[in-house]
Amino acid sequence: MTARILDGKMIANTIRQEVALKVAQFKEKFSKSPKLVAVLVGDDPASQVYVRNKEIACSKAGIESQVLRLECSTTTENLLEILEDLNADDTVHGILVQLPLPTHIDSRAVLDRIEPSKDVDAFSPENVGLMSQGRPRFLPCTPHGVMQLLDRCSIPICGKEVVVVGRSDIVGKPLVMMCLQKTGPAGHDNANATVTCCHSQTTDLGSITRRADVLLVAIGKPNWINAQMVKPGAVVIDIGINRLNDRLVGDVDFDSVSQVACAITPVPGGVGPLTIAMLLENTIRAAQQQQSQTQTSA
Numbered sequence: 001m002t003a004r005i006l007d008g009k010m011i012a013n014t015i016r017q018e019v020a021l022k023v024a025q026f027k028e029k030f031s032k033s034p035k036l037v038a039v040l041v042g043d044d045p046a047s048q049v050y051v052r053n054k055e056i057a058c059s060k061a062g063i064e065s066q067v068l069r070l071e072c073s074t075t076t077e078n079l080l081e082i083l084e085d086l087n088a089d090d091t092v093h094g095i096l097v098q099l100p101l102p103t104h105i106d107s108r109a110v111l112d113r114i115e116p117s118k119d120v121d122a123f124s125p126e127n128v129g130l131m132s133q134g135r136p137r138f139l140p141c142t143p144h145g146v147m148q149l150l151d152r153c154s155i156p157i158c159g160k161e162v163v164v165v166g167r168s169d170i171v172g173k174p175l176v177m178m179c180l181q182k183t184g185p186a187g188h189d190n191a192n193a194t195v196t197c198c199h200s201q202t203t204d205l206g207s208i209t210r211r212a213d214v215l216l217v218a219i220g221k222p223n224w225i226n227a228q229m230v231k232p233g234a235v236v237i238d239i240g241i242n243r244l245n246d247r248l249v250g251d252v253d254f255d256s257v258s259q260v261a262c263a264i265t266p267v268p269g270g271v272g273p274l275t276i277a278m279l280l281e282n283t284i285r286a287a288q289q290q291q292s293q294t295q296t297s298a
């Protein structure tokens with residue numbers, strides 16, 4: 001079997017066009033622009049690239065964006081004050097703090113300080129709670145991108161055995177939550193899966209991943225999942241992004257797994273482009289929600 005390649009880049013482009021249309025309608029109706037502010041602390045090269053890519057994507061979608069570049073020596077207190085100002089600024093609809101933060105900063109305290117209605121990464125306890133109850137304000141970008149990819153590639157997960165490998169707060173856990181819901185993020189029932197979550201302490205990982213009809217992998221270990229760990233005919237979504245010998249590779253050994261899976265995402269060009277597309281989607285959604293809140297309270 002040679003797997004169907006799931007083209008995340010193409011789907012992300014479609015979503016970005018949909019967002020651009022919503023942004024144009026918002027601007028015409030309210031004579032203002034949705035605005036995203038990204039806070040970048042220090043000079044981590046990968047973070048600089050991610051933030052630059054977000055700026056470019058915003059610009060293409062018609063979203064105003066600003067990057068606050070702060071010295072590595074910035075303290076937790078400085079950052080909390082900056083976030084308070086952004087929270088209070090009516091012209092700012094979305095705020096994101098680029099991770100990882102330098103180790104001397106209390107990341108949890110910083111993320112908790114972002115006003116939930118502007119928390120377009122959806123990391124705040126309030127937004128995580130709303131998502132887990134199946135009534136999301138925003139969905140975290142990477143897991144939402146995975147759900148959009150499954151949905152738009154017509155891959156149903158209802159009643160299927162889904163195995164998520166990885167339990168981070170930003171990818172693995174929210175994916176588990178989304179697959180478990182009764183209603184999928186696209187508003188219909190592409191959810192309702194039977195879900196198992198694996199992590200570094202899981203015994204005999206392969207015996208569990210081989211049960212998966214849909215295998216979602218986010219562990220940060222290059223080429224970790226091999227063909228022997230995958231059920232023939234499974235759908236495999238590789239969320240990992242790893243640099244190996246100057247090349248980007250996923251957590252799944254693409255060459256061998258694509259011989260047994262029925263569908264697989266490539267790295268690069270799979271889930272990665274969807275993460276930014278969903279950030280844009282959250283930003284226009286934040287602007288719409290804040291606008292209707294203003295009108296209701298006027």
Ligand code: NDP
Nearest residue numbers: 142166167168171199200218219220239240241271272275
């Ligand atoms: P984390 O390091 O926060 O979490 C990794 C998870 O994988 C942990 O739960 C860990 O278990 C688990 N794990 C590690 N090794 C194994 C193993 N051998 N077997 C089973 N589970 C294991 O990573 P993230 O979730 O932030 O990211 C995961 C990957 O996804 C990375 O490659 C990252 O670059 C990529 N990523 C891609 C994005 C995109 O846009 N496509 C966005 C975000 C991340 P434990 O909890 O026990 O430590």
